[in-house]
Structure formats: structure tokens, C-alpha cells
Amino acid sequence: MSDELPFRILPELTDRxxxxxxxxxxxxxxxxxxxxxxYLIHPPVPICPRCHSKAQHAEVVSGRATLHTYxxxxxxxxxxxxxxxxxxxxxxxxxxxxxxxxNIVNCPIAEIxxxxxxxxxxxxxxxxxxxxFEPERS
Amino acid sequence: MSIETIERSAVIxxxxxxxxxxxxxxxxxxxxxxxxxxxxxxxxxxxxxxxGIATYPGPMTQPAGFSGAGLVDVQDALRLxxxxxxxxxxxxxxxxxxxxxxxxxxxRLATHVLCFRSVYEGSAQGSKGRKAVMPGGGGGGGFRASxxxxxxxxxxxxxxxxxxxxxxxxxxxxFGTTREQLGQIALNARANAAxxxxxxxxxxxxxxxxxxxxxxxTPLGLYDCDVPCDGGTALIxxxxxxxxxxxRPPIRVEAVGTAIRGRPSWDQFDxxxxxxxxxxxxxxxxxxxxxxxxxxxxxxxxxxxxxxxxWLEAMGFCGRGESGPFVEGGRRIARDGELPLNTxxxxxxxxxxxxxxxxHEACVQLWGEAGARQVGxxxxxxxxxxxxxxxxxxxxxxxxx
Numbered sequence: 001m002s003d004e005l006p007f008r009i010l011p012e013l014t015d016r017x018x019x020x021x022x023x024x025x026x027x028x029x030x031x032x033x034x035x036x037x038x039y040l041i042h043p044p045v046p047i048c049p050r051c052h053s054k055a056q057h058a059e060v061v062s063g064r065a066t067l068h069t070y071x072x073x074x075x076x077x078x079x080x081x082x083x084x085x086x087x088x089x090x091x092x093x094x095x096x097x098x099x100x101x102x103n104i105v106n107c108p109i110a111e112i113x114x115x116x117x118x119x120x121x122x123x124x125x126x127x128x129x130x131x132x133f134e135p136e137r138s
Numbered sequence: 139m140s141i142e143t144i145e146r147s148a149v150i151x152x153x154x155x156x157x158x159x160x161x162x163x164x165x166x167x168x169x170x171x172x173x174x175x176x177x178x179x180x181x182x183x184x185x186x187x188x189x190g191i192a193t194y195p196g197p198m199t200q201p202a203g204f205s206g207a208g209l210v211d212v213q214d215a216l217r218l219x220x221x222x223x224x225x226x227x228x229x230x231x232x233x234x235x236x237x238x239x240x241x242x243x244x245x246r247l248a249t250h251v252l253c254f255r256s257v258y259e260g261s262a263q264g265s266k267g268r269k270a271v272m273p274g275g276g277g278g279g280g281f282r283a284s285x286x287x288x289x290x291x292x293x294x295x296x297x298x299x300x301x302x303x304x305x306x307x308x309x310x311x312x313f314g315t316t317r318e319q320l321g322q323i324a325l326n327a328r329a330n331a332a333x334x335x336x337x338x339x340x341x342x343x344x345x346x347x348x349x350x351x352x353x354x355x356t357p358l359g360l361y362d363c364d365v366p367c368d369g370g371t372a373l374i375x376x377x378x379x380x381x382x383x384x385x386r387p388p389i390r391v392e393a394v395g396t397a398i399r400g401r402p403s404w405d406q407f408d409x410x411x412x413x414x415x416x417x418x419x420x421x422x423x424x425x426x427x428x429x430x431x432x433x434x435x436x437x438x439x440x441x442x443x444x445x446x447x448x449w450l451e452a453m454g455f456c457g458r459g460e461s462g463p464f465v466e467g468g469r470r471i472a473r474d475g476e477l478p479l480n481t482x483x484x485x486x487x488x489x490x491x492x493x494x495x496x497x498h499e500a501c502v503q504l505w506g507e508a509g510a511r512q513v514g515x516x517x518x519x520x521x522x523x524x525x526x527x528x529x530x531x532x533x534x535x536x537x538x539x
Contacts, residue, residue, distance in 0.1 A: 010283070072353070072355070074355065075355060098406075101405045114307075114311045
């Protein structure tokens, strides 16, 4: 990753989302997980959408993902990463259908393929660690 | 006749539109009221007859230009006495407000409902372009993202162009769809816009022009994105019992679709290649004995070209994943083809009137009042659908004789 960090709009941190946006301080991708039925809850809400339990904790997942789809953004919407940059949706292997919108980094655009294995890497801004994804190292 | 639904108590009795332009720099409430009064007059009614209002999205100051007027502004300016009203953004797409109006007249909470949607996104952007209407003023100032934008803005994906591009790319991957196929939606819109005096962009466009345009968010290029504009559109939804009071035979509402059976999210919805169009359209067809083969014209939302492809599949005009081959070459969807599509030029070329433009066009065509762009063959059945991503609502309309 380049030493020069791009401008990014950061999320408003709350008691509900802090685990997600600060896990990167410890190199951890974290999701809220139901204590009772182990469902991963994302975006975070105060009850489990599957069993309605309120018992939950921040669970650390592997940080691996599969590329579900991507787009090469050429439009200068606002200050941000150098153009063009890649916006992607990745699927988290720990739970079918659990996805994140993210950026692909450290990968030439020509080498991006839907279905490829990815792994998380974090970009630290202020009090936030943004989870980005790069090709999985074999 | 085996299916009876409550929406068949509703008809569309009038349609109106203000001036439409890329940047009119006029009071958006004036444009809104121009559209409303035009629709009321078109129905053969007066403001004294209007006893309901439905609008999308209600008053909003951000993003700039997204809402030209709130319900209260219109009610008070026209001094309307209401039996029922609703305005808001959490609806089955922009036309969800019109569907609400259908239910309200069926329930006899109102008899004639004024439905409107107005925008001034063109003027709001002014000379500053897209950045002027981006969340947080385009960055800086310590603005932080919350709500659903929390999950996209930190990744520099602030626009629906990005979110729809992700869906389109997945469709390309699963079904082999191509930019040449996608481009037919834009070319068809441009060809139809040439016959619409209110359209924004009317210069002829070729596939080469389309492919040579700058990329916005792959696979979407400039001409896959609708054009911000200023203007208002209004429709009058009336109870069918009032038909004798109307200026001309109204358009009947045969069936509506409002369903969303996946997660209400741009990235967590189960199938990104269909999104909520799938559910709204399926529900609409469950509520009628008509079938896709009965449809004479289709006005399907094109905030981005890919959304029209998703609606074509959802509506059953072609199979799932088959919209690319369906539109290939453009003949089938041309104004004189087997399924005339977005006959006013869509939002891609006629301007982003945001959903209501499609319903307006469907009605005008079914009334046979579309002038130079009138579809031949005396069309009897039309479909209007609006919304993309997790937003979707549709109406199946029939001409009364």
C-alpha cells in the first residue's frame, strides 16, 4: 500500500458498529455474531435477525473472501483514491450471502477475476481501520 | 375473468408535465405546480375535485435538487382539502406513491388523488457538476457517513452508478452480457427522444458513439447513466366510478407490483442480477390474467441502462439472463418493434424525471396522444415500472374503450 493515504469519508462510529471499524487495529475483520445461533449479523443490529436473541458479541473471522463482483470507477465523484480505482463486493466464507462492499487494492486491474480469492488488509485513518481486500496470498 | 384485485377500482384520469430542461434555473415549486395543474386540467377536473395527494420522496434538502417540493407545499399552494395523503421515500420505488393512491381511492379515503414527483438536479449541480450534490458536499469538513451510506462512502462508492455497475458486472459474468448489448438501451432511448419535444438529448447516437464515450464505472459508460434535469410530472389517480365525470376515458390499473422478498440492501440482496424488480414484477403478474405477451409497450426505468435490462427479465419479456440477446441489435425494442420500449427517450435521453416519466409516457401512449412518437397499432396494454436496486414498483395498465 502506498504511504500516501487517499482521502476517505469515514464512518460515524457508534457502540453498534465500533467493533467492525476498529478491528483492523489488531488486524482483525470482525462481525457481530449471535451467541445463541452463531449467525453473523451485518450490518449490525441489536437483535439477531434469525433467532431474535439479544445476546451477541464481536466475532473475528478469517479475513478471507471471494470476489462476487467489481467495478472499475473512472468518475471523480469526490476526493478519494487515485483514478481509476476498483469497488468490489466480496463474499465472506464464514456465512453464505454475507457480503461487504469494499475496494480491491494491490492488484492490477487486468488480473481481477470474479470468483478469485481475496484477503483483508486495513487502511488506517484517524480512529477507523477500513477493511480493503487484496488477492489471497497462496 | 378469474382474478379480482382492489387496484382495479383505480384509474389514471390525467397526466401532466412541466417544462423540462437540463438547467432551467426556475423555482422548483413552480415547476411542480405547473405539472400538477396540467394533470388536473388533463383529467377534466379542478383543484376543488382533488381530495388526495401522494408524492415521492417528500421534502428533502439533500441531495440538492432531488426533491422539487413536498406534499405540504403543494397542498397549501393549491389550497386543497384532503381526505387522504402520503409522501415519503420508503416505498416500492418512485411509483410506489401512485400505487398507494390506487389503494386509497379503492378504500374511498379519496376520490381524485394528485400524484407528483419533481426534481431540479440539473440546476442544483449548476456549473459545479456532480460533486455539488455528493454526500457531505464532496468530502472534507469532518463529515462522517451513517445509515446505509456507512457501508459505501468509506470505499469511495458514493453513487448509484457504482452500485448498479456492480450488479451489471455480475450479470455480464453470469450470462455473458456485453456492452454492445447494454448499449442498445441507450441507443433506443436516444432514437425515441428525437421525437419527444421535451427530451434533453436528441442528437443521433451510434453504437460507436456509445462505446467511445468515457467510462464512469465499468461496465457503465457516460451514456448508460441518466441525465439530471429540472422538471415535474403529475398523474391523477381517480376512482373508477368517476369515469363519467372525466374529460376522456381513463387508463385502467390492471395490476400493481410492490414486493421485495430479499434484503433491502444494495449489496446484501440475494441475487444482484435481478434485485427487487424480480419480486415486484412477479407479484404484478400474479394479480392479473394478462401475460407478458399481451403487453403492447413497456416503459421501464433506466436510471442506468442495466436497470432496464433487469426489468425486461423480471417482467418476463425474456428469460432470466437473456436480456442481452433480447435487445441485441435493437430492432425488437424499437418504437416500431415487437416491444416498444421507453418510447419517450427514458431518463437516459429525455431526462431524469425519476420514475414518474415512465408512467406518464405509458398513459400518453395508451391514450394515443404521443404525437410524433406515438406507437402504432392502437396499443391497449402498457407496463410502467420504476426503481432500481432494492427499490421496485410496477403498474400494468390497460386502455378503456
